[in-house]
Amino acid sequence: MDLVEERESASGVRAKRSGEAPLPGAAIIADRVCCGGTDRRSGLAAAGPLSLEIRECEFAALVGPAGCGSSTLLRMIAGLVPASSGDIRVHGAAVRRPLDKIGLVFSKPLLLGWRSVLGNVLLAAELRRMDARAYGARARRLLAAVGLAEAADAQVRTLGPADRMRTALCRALLHEPALLVMDDPFAPLDALAAEDLAADIQRLWLARPLTAVLATSRIAEAVFLSDRVFVMSPAPCRILQVISIDLHRPRRLDELTAPGHAEYCARIRTLFRAHGVLS
Amino acid sequence: MAYAYRQGAHERSGRPAAFGRRHAGLLAAIAALCAWEAAGRVFGVPTDLLPTPSRIVMEIWRRRTLLWSNGYLTFLAATVGLLLAGVTALLVGCAGILSAKILAMADRMTRGAAMIPAAAAAPILLVWLGFGMSSRTAVAWSFSVLFVVHGVSAALRRTPAELAEWLRATGAGAFLRIRKVYGPGLLPFLLRDLRRALPLAASGALTAEVIAADEGLGHLMVRGAAAGDVCLLFAALCLAMLFVAAAAAVIRLMEKLAFGRSLAVLPGAHASVLW
Numbered sequence: 001m002d003l004v005e006e007r008e009s010a011s012g013v014r015a016k017r018s019g020e021a022p023l024p025g026a027a028i029i030a031d032r033v034c035c036g037g038t039d040r041r042s043g044l045a046a047a048g049p050l051s052l053e054i055r056e057c058e059f060a061a062l063v064g065p066a067g068c069g070s071s072t073l074l075r076m077i078a079g080l081v082p083a084s085s086g087d088i089r090v091h092g093a094a095v096r097r098p099l100d101k102i103g104l105v106f107s108k109p110l111l112l113g114w115r116s117v118l119g120n121v122l123l124a125a126e127l128r129r130m131d132a133r134a135y136g137a138r139a140r141r142l143l144a145a146v147g148l149a150e151a152a153d154a155q156v157r158t159l160g161p162a163d164r165m166r167t168a169l170c171r172a173l174l175h176e177p178a179l180l181v182m183d184d185p186f187a188p189l190d191a192l193a194a195e196d197l198a199a200d201i202q203r204l205w206l207a208r209p210l211t212a213v214l215a216t217s218r219i220a221e222a223v224f225l226s227d228r229v230f231v232m233s234p235a236p237c238r239i240l241q242v243i244s245i246d247l248h249r250p251r252r253l254d255e256l257t258a259p260g261h262a263e264y265c266a267r268i269r270t271l272f273r274a275h276g277v278l279s
Numbered sequence: 280m281a282y283a284y285r286q287g288a289h290e291r292s293g294r295p296a297a298f299g300r301r302h303a304g305l306l307a308a309i310a311a312l313c314a315w316e317a318a319g320r321v322f323g324v325p326t327d328l329l330p331t332p333s334r335i336v337m338e339i340w341r342r343r344t345l346l347w348s349n350g351y352l353t354f355l356a357a358t359v360g361l362l363l364a365g366v367t368a369l370l371v372g373c374a375g376i377l378s379a380k381i382l383a384m385a386d387r388m389t390r391g392a393a394m395i396p397a398a399a400a401a402p403i404l405l406v407w408l409g410f411g412m413s414s415r416t417a418v419a420w421s422f423s424v425l426f427v428v429h430g431v432s433a434a435l436r437r438t439p440a441e442l443a444e445w446l447r448a449t450g451a452g453a454f455l456r457i458r459k460v461y462g463p464g465l466l467p468f469l470l471r472d473l474r475r476a477l478p479l480a481a482s483g484a485l486t487a488e489v490i491a492a493d494e495g496l497g498h499l500m501v502r503g504a505a506a507g508d509v510c511l512l513f514a515a516l517c518l519a520m521l522f523v524a525a526a527a528a529v530i531r532l533m534e535k536l537a538f539g540r541s542l543a544v545l546p547g548a549h550a551s552v553l554w
Contacts, residue, residue, distance in 0.1 A: 075444070078444075078448055079448075080444045080447060080448065098444075098447045098448045098450070099448065100448060100449060100450030102448065104444070104445055104448050106441040106444075106445065107441075108439055108441055109554060110439065110441055110442050110445055111554040112460065112463070112464065112554075113554055114463050114464075114538065123459065123460075124449065126455075126459060127446065127449040127450075127451035127455060127456070127459060127460075128449055128450060128451070129451075129455075156554045157554060159554075164554055
């Protein structure tokens with residue numbers, strides 16, 4: 001199934017959602033999870049106790065200031081950091097070890113300099129012992145979907161920061177994960193590049209139904225992308241409010257300044273102001 | 280107009296200026312050798328105190344058979360010692376990839392071992408291993424191994440924690456991680472450190488020969504010093520320098536052939552292999 005077909009089938013999923021029909025079961029359930037003290041080596045902040053539920057095929061964003069514990073929470077969901085108490089379940093199964101069926105994007109693209117752009121995307125298949133040749137066509141389709149078809153055979157050092165992040169995104173999606181976890185992919189980008197990347201993330205997410213969780217401190221991008229925004233407090237990590245974003249999809253970049261979008265951003269800013277995050 | 284003139288002048292002087300920048304070290308060395316030669320001839324410095332460069336070259340040519348038969352053994356010991364240091368660094372690196380605790384332990388051990396003066400430890404190795412190639416190789420290894428191991432473990436420690444997390448999330452085994460990611464990523468650092476450790480390995484081999492050997496460039500130096508043959512001392516020293524320079528050039532060529540310009544290792548940076 002190519003990306004166009006996937007997009008068509010995915011549109012059915014979105015139509016059901018906009019009609020406010022009951023959504024499928026929860027993809028992620030975090031029940032009073034807590035992660036101990038700040039890890040000096042990794043710099044991960046302590047998190048919790050907190051509870052949240054992210055539904056199947058939902059795009060959820062954890063928005064909070066640096067050090068609020070959202071990255072720790074994402075790592076707990078991915079099974080990279082053990083929860084010191086509480087319970088996390090992904091697709092019904094308790095998370096006890098790193099989940100290998102998920103797509104991971106970090107704030108650094110982590111591309112290997114000795115591999116081409118396509119080679120970096122295919123690395124995800126090679127490390128999972130999947131047939132890299134069989135995934136070659138999908139890798140090229142993913143790269144084409146984010147405008148990197150011409151750069152497939154280029155060296156990664158020749159790419160700009162945004163294109164490196166797009167390559168990392170394609171690598172995370174190569175093995176068709178049911179869950180995409182993104183830890184502030186906008187961090188190394190300027191405002192314009194971040195908006196552009198957000199549009200690409202939305203395009204890829206709409207093309208194939210999957211649950212996506214994004215941790216970021218960028219309010220506008222979080223509102224642009226998400227079905228629900230979990231507004232997080234600075235340490236101790238708490239969820240201040242869950243805001244459902246009722247904006248039609250696909251969302252366009254020129255709607256970032258539209259009243260609906262701006263109102264959601266203003267609500268989040270007001271919450272942050274009330275908790276001393278913003279002055 | 281003045282601007283155009285200056286620009287023209289800059290363009291005219293562009294090539295020699297660029298050549299000068301690129302080969303500044305070589306030009307400085309040639310200038311120093313010329314000054315040395317001139318000073319030796321003008322002031323009539325005795326040859327058995329400080330021979331001129333031309334005299335040293337003549338001495339190398341005159342005693343080429345003796346120098347080559349002894350130099351060959353020194354170069355062999357230094358090269359094998361350096362290669363063994365590389366293998367040791369690779370083994371430590373692989374162990375460090377498997378376990379962060381092993382990496383931290385290796386790091387502490389290299390820091391601690393760096394406090395032992397290698398030249399002072401050389402006689403112990405010679406007592407243990409006796410005369411011959413094995414003891415010289417061991418001393419060359421002991422001089423260079425800490426530097427190479429430290430370089431590889433430092434490169435590993437600079438690897439972002441997110442890369443290890445991402446690799447864990449792919450479910451890839453240790454062998455696959457080393458083969459696909461860490462091995463190729465460490466290779467530029469290993470080659471760079473081997474190139475930098477070349478003088479150390481050569482010093483190790485020479486030290487072993489100076490302490491206890493009946494062959495090798497170090498032994499020739501001891502003989503030259505005992506007989507007051509300064510020309511032989513300088514000839515042996517120049518040959519050792521040439522060996523280090525030639526071997527460094529060979530490793531540099533290997534680096535270029537293997538990685539091209541895309542993976543030039545920058546000092547203190549991991550960014551050149553990881554974007």
